Amino acid sequence: xxxxxxxxxxxALIAACSQGSDPPAATSPAESSPETTTASAAQGPLxxxxxxxxxxxxxxxxxxxxxxxxxxxxxxxxYEASLTNTLPxxxxxxxxxxxxxxxxxxxxxxDDLARWTRIIGTPSPTTTIxxxxxxxxxxxxxxxxxxxxxxxxxxxxxxxxxxxxxxxxPADQTVDIAPVEVQPREPxxxxxxxxxxxxxxxxxxxxxSAHRTALNPINGRLWAxxxxxxxxxxxxxxxxxxxxxxxxxxxxxxxxxxxxxxxxGRVVSVLDxxxxxxxxxxxxxxxxxxxxxxxxxxxxxxxxxALYAHxxxxxxxxxxxxxxxxxxxxxxxxxxxxxxxxxxHFHVMSSPDxxxxxxxxxxxxxFRLDARLVDDDDxxxxxxxxxxxxxxxxxxxxxxxxxxPLELDxxxxxxx
Numbered sequence: 001x002x003x004x005x006x007x008x009x010x011x012a013l014i015a016a017c018s019q020g021s022d023p024p025a026a027t028s029p030a031e032s033s034p035e036t037t038t039a040s041a042a043q044g045p046l047x048x049x050x051x052x053x054x055x056x057x058x059x060x061x062x063x064x065x066x067x068x069x070x071x072x073x074x075x076x077x078x079y080e081a082s083l084t085n086t087l088p089x090x091x092x093x094x095x096x097x098x099x100x101x102x103x104x105x106x107x108x109x110x111d112d113l114a115r116w117t118r119i120i121g122t123p124s125p126t127t128t129i130x131x132x133x134x135x136x137x138x139x140x141x142x143x144x145x146x147x148x149x150x151x152x153x154x155x156x157x158x159x160x161x162x163x164x165x166x167x168x169x170p171a172d173q174t175v176d177i178a179p180v181e182v183q184p185r186e187p188x189x190x191x192x193x194x195x196x197x198x199x200x201x202x203x204x205x206x207x208x209s210a211h212r213t214a215l216n217p218i219n220g221r222l223w224a225x226x227x228x229x230x231x232x233x234x235x236x237x238x239x240x241x242x243x244x245x246x247x248x249x250x251x252x253x254x255x256x257x258x259x260x261x262x263x264x265g266r267v268v269s270v271l272d273x274x275x276x277x278x279x280x281x282x283x284x285x286x287x288x289x290x291x292x293x294x295x296x297x298x299x300x301x302x303x304x305x306a307l308y309a310h311x312x313x314x315x316x317x318x319x320x321x322x323x324x325x326x327x328x329x330x331x332x333x334x335x336x337x338x339x340x341x342x343x344x345h346f347h348v349m350s351s352p353d354x355x356x357x358x359x360x361x362x363x364x365x366x367f368r369l370d371a372r373l374v375d376d377d378d379x380x381x382x383x384x385x386x387x388x389x390x391x392x393x394x395x396x397x398x399x400x401x402x403x404x405p406l407e408l409d410x411x412x413x414x415x416x
Contacts (some may be wrong), residue, residue: 053175054168056091056161057129059083061180062215062222063350065141067149068187068361070205070404071369075149077141078206078361080215080224081178082120083157085129087169093117093127094158094172098141100150106141113137115208120215136215136222140206154179187361188304189402190262191326192413193346194333198235200373200389202343202380204228204407205361211347218356227359228404229347232333235410239388241341246385247280249335255342256315257333259308261298261324268297268305268352272316274336280384283338292345292354293337296330300348304362307354309345310336327416341384363402368412370397375408 065079085091095109108116114125116138129135143149155178164171192199203209211226233241234254244251272294277283292309294316300306312334318324335342349357373380374390383389391410405411 055175055177056087056169056173057083057085057157057159057175057177059155059178061178062136062224063358064181064183065139065153066183066185066187066361067143068228068363068404069402070406071400071409072142072406073145074142075145075147076206076361076404077143077150077153077182078139078227079180080136080138080227081155081180082134082136082222083129083177084134085131087161087163088131089161089163090128090130092160092162093129093135094160096137096158097156098139099154099156100152101154105143105150105153106139108137118213123213138208138212142206150182151184152179152181185302187363187404188263188300188302188348189365190300190306190348190362191260191416192364192367192411193260193262193308193344194232194234194257194413195260195415196234196257197370197412198237199411199413200233200235201405201407201409201411202231202233204230204405204409207407209407216355218353223356223358225349225353225355225357225359226347228361229345229359230405232344232346233341233383235389239391240386241383241389242386244386246341247278249276249279249342252279252342254333255335256312257344258329259311259331259333259344261326261328261330262306262346263298263300263324263326265301265306265324266299267318267320267322267324268299270297270316270318270320271295272311273313275313276335277337277339279335279341282340286338288355291338293339294331294334295337295354297352297354298324299352303350304360305349305352305357307345307347307349309354310334310339310343312336361404363404364400364413365402366414367400367405368397368414369395369400369405369409370412371395371410372406373408373410380408 062080065077067075098106114127120134158174203211205228211229214226216223242251249255294311295309298306311331315332318330333344348360348362351357372392372395379390
């Protein structure tokens with residue numbers, strides 16, 4: 001959807017907060033690459049390391065992906081990699097191939113590659129990385145049902161160099177960079193945080209939404225806290241988000257809807273008392289700790305933390321240290337903090353810091369997928385002006401279990 005609902009962090013970059021924790025993204029070649037190991041005498045002759053290669057770009061994955069099954073029936077490996085040009089002139093990316101050993105899992109080139117690539121600090125798609133610039137590439141490796149999940153991903157990056165320096169940097173070169181281990185863990189299983197029909201996943205996984213492309217420079221490194229974040233808005237029986245003056249939060253029927261705890265677990269932190277924003281206006285001048293508005297952070301266990309954000313002022317019903325039970329009401333949908341329309345922002349993260357953490361995937365135990373909005377920013381943007389939703393044809397309504405919603409899904413969450 002067009003970003004009428006603001007993300008927690010600034011879409012480009014925001015700064016400074018407390019440090020979260022996440023396992024290192026890549027395993028060094030010295031630790032795991034078979035080319036750099038040596039064989040024992042019993043196994044055969046000793047081998048030295050593979051020949052070194054000069055690479056005009058260097059890079060690393062931002063964090064290790066965790067496989068998650070989504071409502072399209074596929075298993076998704078969702079992550080990002082930063083690529084830095086070490087040369088004093090631009091280089092152009094021609095393609096990036098994601099590999100499981102010698103098996104191609106994803107091949108990006110031309111306009112498709114540009115769609116998934118941005119220079120840090122700029123919003124425009126590109127395949128050209130200027131001298132000393134760093135680009136980020138967003139990956140969504142979607143595996144069909146039955147395909148074995150890889151344990152390690154590598155990236156073959158084909159590039160062109162307008163000022164070759166043979167033999168080190170030829171005009172055309174393919175380099176292998178940014179290997180990343182796939183985490184051997186399961187996504188946390190949750191109950192949905194809302195109740196009723198018509199809830200829309202706005203800005204969720206796994207494309208290039210404002211959530212997905214928001215990277216936060218916190219304590220000297222980049223964090224993708226909103227990698228799997230959902231902005232929940234609700235369609236009324238006529239397929240509308242708003243009826244009446246769109247500058248008034250009360251014109252959104254779901255303003256004030258109950259928010260429910262998604263799992264048993266302790267409350268880590270709470271913020272309340274921030275005022276409601278005026279829908280349709282972009283908030284300015286917020287300190288970093290107010291981007292999530294009134295919010296609750298909950299420890300879900302096993303290194304998973306839930307963020308419930310933009311809660312209606314004065315409705316937060318819990319305090320730090322409280323032990324929540326799944327389904328418990330913790331507050332009401334509001335429009336506080338960095339928000340331009342009433343909604344619930346929900347995501348799971350690797351630390352209690354809403355911004356200085358990495359987003360982790362999650363699945364809901366049981367819900368009904370009713371429909372999916374058309375993939376049209378202009379059409380979806382008019383929803384915030386009172387238009388009725390346009391739905392994709394031939395999307396079968398069905399029950400879903402232990403699946404992650406995808407962006408534009410329209411769902412019913414049962415009362416329980």
